[in-house]
Amino acid sequence: MSRGDVEKQRKAPKPQPSATEDRWPEVSRRFPALQRSVNAHRLVYLDTAATAQKPDGVIAAQQEYYRSFNANVHRGIHTLAEEATAAYEHCRARAAQLVAAPSPSSLVITRNATASLNMVARGLEHTLHEGDEVLLTEMEHHANLVPWIMLAQRTGIVLRHIPITDDGKLDLSKLDELLTARTRIVSLMHVSNVLGTINPVAEVAEAAHARGATVVVDAAQSVGHLPVDMVELGVDALAYSAHKCYGPMGLGFLAAKPELLDLMEPMEGGGEMINEVFLDRATWAEPPLKFEAGTPNVASAAAFPAAVDMLEEIGLEAVRRHEEELAGYALERLSSLPGLVIYGPTDPAERGGLVSFHDPEVHPHDMATLLDQAGVAVRAGHHCAQPLHRRLGVVATTRASLGVYSSKSDVDALYEGIRFARRYFNP
Ligand SMILES: Cc1ncc(COP(=O)(O)O)c(C=O)c1O
Known part of the structure; x- marks a missing residue:
């Protein structure tokens, strides 16, 4: 699916839900x-x-992969390998569409939201210098705290946090002070997994972009529960897990603007993520494959579109x-x-x-x-x-x-x- 097709689908009127509650x-x-x-x-x-329970359609699709066309992706030219690759790439397209990512090639398939957030932190490490700042919030899940703490330990960057109010919302009265000339990245959760708060991501993203910062959103608790649109949120990268939105285990996604994926270094090296390898050097494939070293979870990828189908149908x-x-x-x-x-x-x-x-x-x-x-x-x-x-x-x-x-x-x-x-x- 081309970028234009994704854009068209994004703008197409959403299917009208039935008015009945039954x-x-x-x-x-x-x-x-x-x-x-x-x-x-x-x-x-x-x-x-x-983790969300799984509907019949997802369970059947995962079984179908093993029963009918189990094969590795991107490396075979036999029929099964082509079918497995098509299923894997279909997952990419559907996962991109679910969050209005710029295009399927802007979506990296990972293990889970945690892996996606680590990928951004590690991938941008080479762009950060001691004293640069990353702004997070006080309500973050460890998945959006620890990768940045590890990064701070390695690079000497400074972590700052948007505080919360007593009723569990982000205290944006401090945002102007917290965003400084050294702020390079702002990373925050869309929906809190404890407070339930839906954060004003678009507002934070606008303020962060005005200071030239890159904005990352942890959408692990919002995708599958409310419409999530990367363009409306105005973020540069968005992480989510399939298993929290009715999909299978062991599958996650990082949707990101193409220029960000170009800038990011791959975290893992190995098969599939390369362009050319010599004994002493190598060059990387283009994104998203640059970030997908080794054999991925094809069975889960084959099943995830059934979860998206269900969400779209409802x-x-x-x-x-x-x-x-x-x-x-x-x-x-x-x-x-x-x-x-x-x-x-x-x-x-x-x-x-x-x-x-x-x-x-x-x-x-x-x-x-x-x-x-x-x-x-x-x-x-x-x-x-x-x-x-x-x-x-x-x-x-x-x-x-x-x-x-x-x-x-x-x-x-x-x-x-x-x-x-x-x-x-x-x-
Ligand atoms: C807000 C939030 N972010 C990230 C994660 C991490 O998700 P996963 O364990 O699927 O990587 C969770 C999981 O509970 C979460 O609630």
Whole structure:
């Protein structure tokens, strides 16, 4: 698909979602793992932010790859190798289209969002000098903190952080001071995996670009949950994982402007990423292959388009409305529990489909264990955001996160489970 085709698809009117709400039970029936029970209860899966369940279409496509055309990519001229290569490149095109990347060749296929963010940090290392600054935020996931910390240790760059307000939003009143003449990169998350906050990425990107900085967005919690458009966000690079948006494990993406990919050095060397190799030197292939050393996860790549098909069929606007409505319902129910501390913005319009909370009387791990007894799967811990939890003044929180298969009855099960846990510890 050419850059023009992608642009046309981006501008084409999005399919109109059905106005009826009764589509969601049918959607949830497409997820086989959700049909099981846990501890003699219906499974209520509220851990989509860790990984989303997989629909039948994705599972079937992955099986189909192994059953029908298992082969390596880009290196064979036999039929199976051509079919595998076509499937792999189709994944690239669909993954690029999902986030309105400039073109399929602007999309690098990686292992996960973490690998994509490391790739940018390592890839730009040669452009940074001691004293240069990278601006992050206080709410970042470790995947968007540690690669920059490692870079700072190697190069002497300075890390700065946009603070958060008490209601879990970015405090942009400090942005002008934080963006300095030395700011070279600004990297921030689109949706917080703890607070749920949807960050004003476009606003930050505009201010960062005015200072000549490169803008990277960690879209691990937004892709698949709301429409994500690199052009509208105005970012230079965007990282996401397939497994968090209903796709298979072991597959991630880095979408980036062509000039940025040209500038970045490859992190790994080996087969497929080269143009010419001599015994003592080598030249690199053009992006995106320059960043794809070795045999990739072709089976997962073959399956990912089925997840994109499902999201397009439902409509990402409809997915967003569904999650916003459920998040609003969860906020309403949970805030009726006296003493329960809920983090992040109170307005569901400002947050994605997840709610983290803390009960001063019940440790988050006990809470998650007792919820599991009732068939409710949530996540407890620091959610790979230790600095944020320090800022919140707790070591851990309990997080309930939603997806296309979630329903109000799931939220009700969560509410009842929390009440049960509270009675268990305070009979
Ligand atoms: C906001 C955010 N960024 C990055 C990641 C890392 O994703 P992965 O583990 O798929 O690389 C996560 C995973 O939880 C996340 O929530």
